[in-house]
Amino acid sequence: MKRKDFLYLSGMGVGAAMLNNLPALGKPIAIEETLSSVDAGIKKRMADVALNAAKSKGASYADVRIGRYLNQSVITREKNVQNIANTESYGMGVRVLANGCWGFAATDNLTTDSIARTAELAVRIAKDNAKLLTTPVELAPQKGYGEVNWKTPILKNAFEVPIKDKVDLLLEANNAALVAGANFINNSLFMINEQKYFASTDGTYADQDIHRIWPSFTITKTDAATNKFETRNSLSAPMGMGYEYLMPDSSTVLNGIFPLFTTRYNMLEDARIATAQLSEKLKAKPLEPGKYDLILDPTNLFLTIHESVGHPTELDRVLGYEANFAGTSFLTLDKWRTGKFNFGSKLVNFVGDKTQANGLGTVGYDDEGVKCGKWDIIKDGVLVNYQTIRDQAHILGLDASQGCCYADDWSSVQFQRMPNVSLQPGKAKLSPADLIKNTEKGLYMFGRNSYSIDQQRYNFQFSSQLCYEIKDGKLGGMVSGAAYQANTQEFWNSCSAICDASDYRLGGSFFDGKGQPQQVSAVSHGCATTKFDKVNVINTSRKI
Structure with a gap:
C-alpha cells in the first residue's frame, strides 16, 4: 500500500479495517491477553542466548530486539459498530556485524535452540554479504547502559479500558453529529502498545513500554437542494499518551471557530462543531x-x-x-x-x-x-x-x-x-x-x-x-x-x-x-x- 493511500484511508476512518491485513500486526488475540507482559528477566536470558551465539560464530557486534506489538482498533459508522480488532505480534530480531557487514535474521519461536540458530543465521548472512562489500560498516561508538527501563508516562492504559466504554464514546460522538444535522459519520480509535526489549554486545539491556493513541472521524453533510456535499475530518492529533487523551478536562474556543485541543481531546465537542462548520462550508464562496x-x-x-x-x-x-x-x-x-x-x-x-x-x-x-x-x-x-x-x-x-x-x-x-x-x-x-x-x-x-x-x-x-x-x-x-x-x-x-x-x-x-x-x-x-x-x-x- 502506498503511504499517501494509507494516510488517506486512515483519515477517512476506515484504516483499521485494513490494519488487520498488514502482516506486521500479527494474529488476533483475546482482549484480556493485551494486558499481559513478559518478565524482563526472561527477555534478558533470551537475549543473552542470541548475543553469545552471535559472538561465538564471529560477530564483532550484535544486537537483539524482542518485541511484543499490540494493536487495538474500534470502528463505528453512524449508529453501528463496524469492526473491533485486537492483534499481537511477538518475536525476536537479531542483527550482527561480521567481516564489516550487516546480517539480520528473525524468529517467533523463542526456544533456546531456535534463538541460537537465528543468531547463527544472521552471522552467516553477514559473512555472505561481506563478499560483495566495498566499504565496511563504520559504527559510531556507543556505551552500554546496563539494565534500564523507560515507559510512556501514561495516566490510563487504553488497553485496560473496556471495549464497551470505547464503543459508547464513539457512538455518542456519532450521535452528537447526527443530531446536529450530519448525514454520515465514520469514527475510529486506534491504540498501539509496543513492548520492546533491546540488548547489545555494548552492554545495554533496555526494557521499554510505549503507548500511542489516535481518535479520528470524518463527517459528511449534504445539501438536498443542490446534491452537493462537504466533509470535515476530526482535528484531533495522534498522541504518545494513554486513554487520558480522551478524558478532557477543558478546552478553549478561538474566535468561535474550533476548540484548541492540546493534551486532551473532546471528541463530542469537535463532532458538534464540525457539523456546524459543514453548513457554512456548503455555502462558502x-x-x-x-x-x-x-x-x-x-x-x-x-x-x-x-x-x-x-x-x-x-x-x-x-x-x-x-x-x-x-x-x-x-x-x-x-x-x-x-x-x-x-x-x-x-x-x-x-x-x-x-x-x-x-x-x-x-x-x-x-x-x-x-x-x-x-x-x-x-x-x-x-x-x-x-x-x-x-x-x-x-x-x-x-x-x-x-x-x-x-x-x-x-x-x-x-x-x-x-x-x-x-x-x-x-x-x-x-x-x-x-x-x-x-x-x-x-x-x-x-x-x-x-x-x-x-x-x-x-x-x-x-x-x-x-x-x-x-x-x-x-x-x-x-x-x-x-x-x-x-x-x-x-x-x-x-x-x-x-x-x-x-x-x-x-x-x-x-x-x-x-x-x-x-x-x-x-x-x-x-x-x-x-x-x-x-x-x-x-x-x-x-x-x-
Whole structure:
C-alpha cells in the first residue's frame, strides 16, 4: 500500500479495517491477553542466548530486539459498530556485524535452540554479504547502559479500558453529529502498545513500554437542494499518551471557530462543531486565486513540516538510499557543508527531539540502544544538521548517533526513521488573534487535507479542511477550494511571525511509510500558529 493511500484511508476512518491485513500486526488475540507482559528477566536470558551465539560464530557486534506489538482498533459508522480488532505480534530480531557487514535474521519461536540458530543465521548472512562489500560498516561508538527501563508516562492504559466504554464514546460522538444535522459519520480509535526489549554486545539491556493513541472521524453533510456535499475530518492529533487523551478536562474556543485541543481531546465537542462548520462550508464562496498572507494553524502546518522539513533532512534520503521508493532530498550535503544555506527566515528553528512530551516518536532508547535526546536541524533559518543513526554518524563527523533508528516489528530490520521534528515557538508574546489583526489580506487555515510534493521535497501544494478569509485585520467567512503552492525554501523564508509557547500544539502521522519492504512508524510535529507572507494560493474547488 502506498503511504499517501494509507494516510488517506486512515483519515477517512476506515484504516483499521485494513490494519488487520498488514502482516506486521500479527494474529488476533483475546482482549484480556493485551494486558499481559513478559518478565524482563526472561527477555534478558533470551537475549543473552542470541548475543553469545552471535559472538561465538564471529560477530564483532550484535544486537537483539524482542518485541511484543499490540494493536487495538474500534470502528463505528453512524449508529453501528463496524469492526473491533485486537492483534499481537511477538518475536525476536537479531542483527550482527561480521567481516564489516550487516546480517539480520528473525524468529517467533523463542526456544533456546531456535534463538541460537537465528543468531547463527544472521552471522552467516553477514559473512555472505561481506563478499560483495566495498566499504565496511563504520559504527559510531556507543556505551552500554546496563539494565534500564523507560515507559510512556501514561495516566490510563487504553488497553485496560473496556471495549464497551470505547464503543459508547464513539457512538455518542456519532450521535452528537447526527443530531446536529450530519448525514454520515465514520469514527475510529486506534491504540498501539509496543513492548520492546533491546540488548547489545555494548552492554545495554533496555526494557521499554510505549503507548500511542489516535481518535479520528470524518463527517459528511449534504445539501438536498443542490446534491452537493462537504466533509470535515476530526482535528484531533495522534498522541504518545494513554486513554487520558480522551478524558478532557477543558478546552478553549478561538474566535468561535474550533476548540484548541492540546493534551486532551473532546471528541463530542469537535463532532458538534464540525457539523456546524459543514453548513457554512456548503455555502462558502469560492476563493479568488492570488497572493495571500497565510495564517496556518498547527492542525494544518504539521503536515507541511512533515513533508518539507522532516523528510528532506533524513540523511539516508540525502545520500540517495531512498531514491527508488520515496525519492531524494534537495538538502544535499554540499548545502550543509557551507554552514550558510538559507533554509528559512531567521524566525525558523527546527529541532529533532526523541524526548518530546506526548510525541509519537518519543522513546527512551532507539532501536540501536542509543539514549535519545534533542538537537538543532534548522537554526535561525540555516541548515545545521540532519537525522542520523550509528552507521551514518561518521558521514557528518559526529561522535555519536542521534538516536533515529527504528523498526516497526521484531521481524523488520531497523533503519533510520524520523524523530519528532518541530518548529520552535516564538519568544515574544503573540497570539493567533494578534496575527489576524496585523493581516490586511489573508487566509486562516485549519486541518490536514490533500497535498502533493515532489521527490526532492521541494515543490509542493497543500490544502486544508477549513479556510477563512481575513480582510483588514478582521476574520471573515469561510471560502472554498484554497490550496497554497510554493517551494520549500521560498515558503519557509516567507515566515514572518510565530505565536508563543502558549499556542504550541502537536500534530502527527500515525502510519508514515518508508523503506523496501515498507515499514510504518509514528512521528509528531509540534508548532504554534504561524504566519507566512505573500504565498501563492490557487482554487481547486469543484464549485468554480
